[in-house]
Amino acid sequence: MIKIEHLRKEYPNATPLKDVCVEINKDDVITIIGPSGTGKSTLIRCLNQLDPPTSGKVWVDGECITDKNCDISKIRRKMGMVFQSFNLFNHMTIIENIMAAPVDLLKKSSQQAYDDGMELLRTVGLAEKAFNYPDELSGGQKQRVAIARTLAMEPEIVLFDEPTSALDPEMVGEVEAVIRDLAKKGLTMMIVTHDMRFAREVSNRVFYMDEGGVYEDGTPQQIFDDPQKENTKRFIKRIKIFEKLITSRDFDFIKFNNDLDEFARKNLVPKKSLYRLRTVFEELCTQIIIPELEKDFVLSFQAEYSQKEETVTAAIRYSGKEFNPMDSGNFLSVSLAENASESICHSYSGEDEFTNTVTVKVK
Amino acid sequence: MNIEKTQNAAELEIKVRGRLDTATAPQLEAELKESLSGIEKLILDFAELDYLSSAGLRVLLSAQKTMNKQGEMVVRGINETIAEIFEVTGFCDILTIE
Structure with a gap:
């Protein structure tokens, strides 16, 4: 017709x-x-x-x-x-x-x-x-x-x-x-x-x-x-995405957090989930992964919030050699990240641009 | 983060508001380093503390070590979320929480 x-x-x-x-x-x-x-x-x-x-x-x-x-x-x-x-x-x-x-x-x-x-x-x-x-x-x-x-x-x-x-x-x-x-x-x-x-x-x-x-x-x-x-x-699934690329150890941490707040406010992410997502980022990325990476690194942090299912997941991808943050020996940060998450999985693929991927299901 | 200090002879009360994280923990650390000399009782009022990360916990640990030598340290007014953090990290066994 x-x-x-x-x-x-x-x-x-x-x-x-x-x-x-x-x-x-x-x-x-x-x-x-x-x-x-x-x-x-x-x-x-x-x-x-x-x-x-x-x-x-x-x-x-x-x-x-x-x-x-x-x-x-x-x-x-x-x-x-x-x-x-x-x-x-x-x-x-x-x-x-x-x-x-x-x-x-x-x-x-x-x-x-x-x-x-x-x-x-x-x-x-x-x-x-x-x-x-x-x-x-x-x-x-x-x-x-x-x-x-x-x-x-x-x-x-x-x-x-x-x-x-x-x-x-x-x-x-x-x-x-x-x-x-x-x-x-x-x-x-x-x-x-x-x-x-x-x-x-x-x-x-x-x-x-x-x-x-x-x-x-x-x-x-x-x-x-x-x-x-x-x-x-x-x-x-009404999934809202927050995505940031970090390429320097001196990245603007305060702006990152303000942007995350703004994302949560706009998409009605519950306060508790936001708190835990912030913990996941700070403990895994800022405290463990970024200090381990070589000078010219690229780290991608992507959080997805499903308004329909009210769940938050985060994917942290970074270049460089195989490194699982959960094996870092940083007891304090690992326990805080674990407490904020239902599961944390690390995978490594030498062929991808981002060789390491950490997938986190936030509590 | 906002820090408010009240000193009464050898007793120092520090009220911390907002977030104690990677960005703000060094500020509290510097403040403590400057103020703890001669202090016998340190009270940390966390009633208006919204967020606490490992960076903040490390500052607390260091303050606790200092105060062990010269007196006592008390943490006061913590909310449920902060209490949970002290619990999972074992800090509830190290700190005196009121």
């Missing part, structure tokens, strides 16, 4: 889409998830040419819509779009909002547009509000009207750009219920969302977007229960 080939979108300061290649089949309900700034909204805006792509091709039913000669208004009729912020005409009643485009663009008679519009309002549960004005409706009701208005154009695919993110939490459910019904009826949809529970329920495919493209594409079970690629795993 839709084929996207090497789609790229550049802005003066950013390139959210570098190279997107995917196919969307008829009846697909695709949710698009991923961290902020990874081009989720940009992708659907490029699809209906609200934001023309910098390069690449989009084919809809065999027609190349990125071609200059393509009749884009005809294509937009096939692709409805529901925005975060409803975009209803405030000076028109609800039913007028819904009738406007079918009368103007599909050349329907007013009676036909009215009958169809009322039917759609019944579908979204708002027939009794047909003669009200948008200002008289709640946010959730406005979004349901916006969905009905999009459907009035009889689109073949509907693109939703974070349809519930501007709503108060108590109104999210009613809008999601409408979208769920549409999915059951077999409407092809692409939905940008931050709501993982909704994404899992409603879609048959999930696009996890990262690194300028569709980083991983799979069923909800694959993406949420068994993600294959590293960034997807981190995102799904």
Whole structure:
């Protein structure tokens, strides 16, 4: 139905889409998830040419819509779009909002547009509000009207750009219920969302977007229960990463600790875990490993906090000959590090850039 | 870290606030070296000590050795986390904790 080939979108300061290649089949309900700034909204805006792509091709039913000669208004009729912020005409009643485009663009008679519009309002549960004005409706009701208005154009695919993110939490459910019904009826949809529970329920495919493209594409079970690629795993388990490279014995210890505090504060790492992570770094890195390393060393300290599982792990990697800090004989530091950890494992591989790796599961 | 000293004849009380770690332990060490002459009782108030590492423990050990020769040393006001550190390192057997 839709084929996207090497789609790229550049802005003066950013390139959210570098190279997107995917196919969307008829009846697909695709949710698009991923961290902020990874081009989720940009992708659907490029699809209906609200934001023309910098390069690449989009084919809809065999027609190349990125071609200059393509009749884009005809294509937009096939692709409805529901925005975060409803975009209803405030000076028109609800039913007028819904009738406007079918009368103007599909050349329907007013009676036909009215009958169809009322039917759609019944579908979204708002027939009794047909003669009200948008200002008289709640946010959730406005979004349901916006969905009905999009459907009035009889689109073949509907693109939703974070349809519930501007709503108060108590109104999210009613809008999601409408979208769920549409999915059951077999409407092809692409939905940008931050709501993982909704994404899992409603879609048959999930696009996890990262690194300028569709980083991983799979069923909800694959993406949420068994993600294959590293960034997807981190995102799904809500893993937050703190990473520092240390290349001198005189590194800024105070700044390191302040940065670690800031990371913990921002990601809600529990105080006790932060204390133990700090102990692991100070005792293993500062007290034992760094004094042992040769002059031109590189030590990488990476801590991962899983917000979902509330666990902290740390990986300390460093160059040089094989050296296990737990065999250092520094009784005091070893016992403090051990007390802060569930496990500490050292491994050595002569072939890697960082020959030594110490993996710590923080208590 | 912040250090506050109160001296009453041969009794010295030192209140340590914040973190006693690799970066700050030398500061406490210098402070003690300067102040312990003639002191017969040293009280370390750790009620507002948030963090203690091995670097801090070494300073405590050295102070304890000095005070063994000239009087006594007491550590006061420790929280649960600091108590755990004294426990796992065996410092609870070396120090007098009130």
